[in-house]
């Protein structure tokens with residue numbers, strides 16, 4: 001899977017919050033209202049000077065309120081084909097993240113297209129809301145097709161029963177920004193971070209929820225949340241809190257809803 005390795009690396013670098021010179025200017029969730037205006041001082045030509053402009057001027061931004069303008073629509077058949085992996089536990093500087101191994105075969109199948117799973121990460125509180133209701137946290141499974149097209153599967157998280165796999169992730173996550181914990185020999189099955197009901201879901205065309213807020217991302221959010229314990233939520237918050245983007249305008253988009 002050479003292509004996946006290259007794409008995965010590039011996307012992890014430039015998009016999912018590696019805090020480095022190559023990743024563009026520094027940003028934080030606190031200043032999200034100003035993302036579009038953040039300047040790359042190493043550049044002198046517009047639009048390169050404003051690498052995150054899409055965050056401000058994009059019309060298909062994520063996240064959104066999933067109930068605001070929704071309809072029951074026929075959507076592509078989705079089949080979640082995750083399997084076990086020996087992943088890398090990665091503290092991205094913007095959240096806690098699990099990167100799948102290079103030889104990982106798990107994927108999301110949308111219609112007939114394969115979207116390999118490259119990483120998943122957590123936001124606190126949730127980014128998507130339903131009728132104005134925010135959930136305690138949200139999990140994003142990020143998939144990238146060989147041509148670079150992205151699909152994200154979101155899972156809302158509520159407080160209740162403990163989740164064993166989430167505990168393993170918390171216990172192995174490095175505390176320093178930018179640090180990776182690899183070669184642990186610890187196996188994770190991403191399926192154990194999904195609810196029983198994987199059929200009912202919301203869907204819409206959206207964007208990355210972090211700079212550069214690139215559009216053309218196919219979004220699916222499962223209707224049934226998973227649960228973690230309140231101790232586990234506290235542990236998540238001890239890594240990152242308020243690392244969520246606020247809901248964005250639908251700008252005429254319709255969310256396809258499960259019921």
Ligand SMILES: [Zn+2]
Pocket residue numbers: 121123140209
């Ligand atoms: Zn995310």
